[in-house]
Amino acid sequence: MKRILFTLFVVFSAVCGASAQKTGYVNTEIILSSLQEYKDTVAILESRTKVLQTQIEDAFKSVEYLYNSYQETKYNLSQDKRTQVENEIIARERAAKAKQQEYFGENGQMTKATEQALKPIREKVQNAINEVAKAEGYSVIIDLSVMRGVVYNDNKCNISEKVVNRLKSNK
Numbered sequence: 230m231k232r233i234l235f236t237l238f239v240v241f242s243a244v245c246g247a248s249a250q251k252t253g254y255v256n257t258e259i260i261l262s263s264l265q266e267y268k269d270t271v272a273i274l275e276s277r278t279k280v281l282q283t284q285i286e287d288a289f290k291s292v293e294y295l296y297n298s299y300q301e302t303k304y305n306l307s308q309d310k311r312t313q314v315e316n317e318i319i320a321r322e323r324a325a326k327a328k329q330q331e332y333f334g335e336n337g338q339m340t341k342a343t344e345q346a347l348k349p350i351r352e353k354v355q356n357a358i359n360e361v362a363k364a365e366g367y368s369v370i371i372d373l374s375v376m377r378g379v380v381y382n383d384n385k386c387n388i389s390e391k392v393v394n395r396l397k398s399n400k
Contacts (some may be wrong), residue, residue, distance in 0.1 A: 234396050235376055250368035253388045258374040261355055262395045278339055281332045288325035292318060357395040 261267045280339065299314050332338050362370050372390065373379055 235337065251366050252369045252371070253362070253365075253367045253386045254371040254373050255387070255389045256373045257351075257354060259389050260392050260396070261350070261359075264350065264354075264356060264396065267350050268349075270350065274339070274343055275394055277342065281339065285325065285329045285332065288321070288328060288330060292321045292325055295321065343371055353396060353399075357392045357399065358388075359396055361391045365391070 295314075296318050299311075299318060303311055303314075330337065335339070358370055361367070365388070367388070373382065
């Protein structure tokens with residue numbers, strides 16, 4: 230996969246270079262990490278994640294405690310009582326897994342909250358990239374944070390610092 234991406238990058242760069250188009254790159258991870266707004270938002274999201282994760286861990290600890298208690302006493306219980314306790318353990322475990330999915334699943338609360346909180350920041354970064362690209366005549370800008378496997382890049386083509394400066398000047 231990395232070789233395919235690298236080959237595509239080389240071919241794309243060659244085609245762009247042959248047609249005299251100006252190509253540059255950014256690293257959005259570096260750009261985002263330079264923004265205090267991004268750092269603050271991530272800190273808030275991490276704090277909320279810790280709270281929810283603690284709730285999930287507590288739910289699973291409760292299931293584990295109930296299971297261990299059951300294992301210690303199951304021989305003293307009637308068959309009906311054993312079945313009742315086993316069903317309760319299963320129900321609590323399912324509830325804990327459902328809560329985990331609700332909070333952290335693909336469409337979970339934290340996934341949505343993260344997307345919603347970071348979307349405006351990402352849009353600002355994208356707008357700054359667009360502004361720098363247009364102002365300096367770039368035809369193509371590649372994001373190195375997305376493109377893994379890049380083995381060489383010329384720092385003359387790096388416009389990340391220009392984007393950061395544009396973001397700071399737009400405040």
